[in-house]
Ligand SMILES: Nc1ncnc2c1ncn2[C@@H]1O[C@H](COP(=O)(O)OP(=O)(O)OP(=O)(O)O)[C@@H](O)[C@H]1O
């Protein structure tokens with residue numbers, strides 16, 4: 001992921017910086033009622049501690065399931081999913097519709113004020129088509145800019161923003177699919193968040209069956225090289241490292257239990 005130009009962080013007051021915690025929620029467990037209730041509890045604890053949570057969510061699994069049901073054939077380039085126009089429609093329906101509203105409903109039901117938006121709304125996340133040396137990945141976006149105005153407006157109104165990573169194509173005004181880890185990282189940096197927590201379906205980065213307590217960039221890259229870190233964990237660990245490089249004080253990869261126990265893999269910047 002390219003380093004993003006973040007202009008908003010400089011405008012953030014010291015108080016904003018102290019208080020915002022971005023939770024990136026993975027899509028693997030969004031169909032699990034117990035997970036959703038646990039997420040609402042985690043959001044409530046952050047609020048009780050005096051910090052303000054912002055949620056960014058994924059939903060890769062639900063998109064793949066619906067594409068299959070609709071008989072859309074999955075196409076890949078170099079292991080990366082190609083998002084053609086029909087797949088893009090499904091991605092937007094699932095992420096900005098079903099998944100987003102499922103989280104919002106859970107929070108509202110737990111008496112937490114919450115509202116769902118996507119990167120498209122108010123032009124929050126601007127992207128251009130992601131370039132790949134081997135060919136056309138379709139409507140996959142690379143983040144170019146983040147405008148935090150709408151998210152800040154919600155925070156100031158005491159409403160928890162729930163953000164779908166579908167984003168605004170700055171050159172063609174089309175919707176683009178963005179990896180939710182990338183979206184969460186860009187938003188956390190732009191908001192000057194103190195912490196970015198990747199809530200996934202694993203307790204952290206696993207090596208030889210154990211959760212690693214902390215990781216540096218050098219170590220992460222060599223584990224990627226050795227295929228100890230693969231698939232969805234690759235963009236996640238690289239995003240976490242990028243967040244720390246871009247001024248987010250703490251980045252953690254964990255699961256919901258880890259959020260409650262304060263455990264997982266911490267990211268060490270600068271090495
Ligand atoms: N070393 C590793 N330790 C732990 N998990 C790993 C490792 N290498 C690869 N993974 C895989 O990464 C997955 C997590 O990434 P994935 O993209 O599936 O989830 P997510 O990002 O939380 O959800 P979404 O992509 O929907 O936002 C794990 O389920 C696991 O299969």
Ligand SMILES: [Mg+2]
Nearest residue numbers: 026058181232
């Ligand atoms: Mg993922």
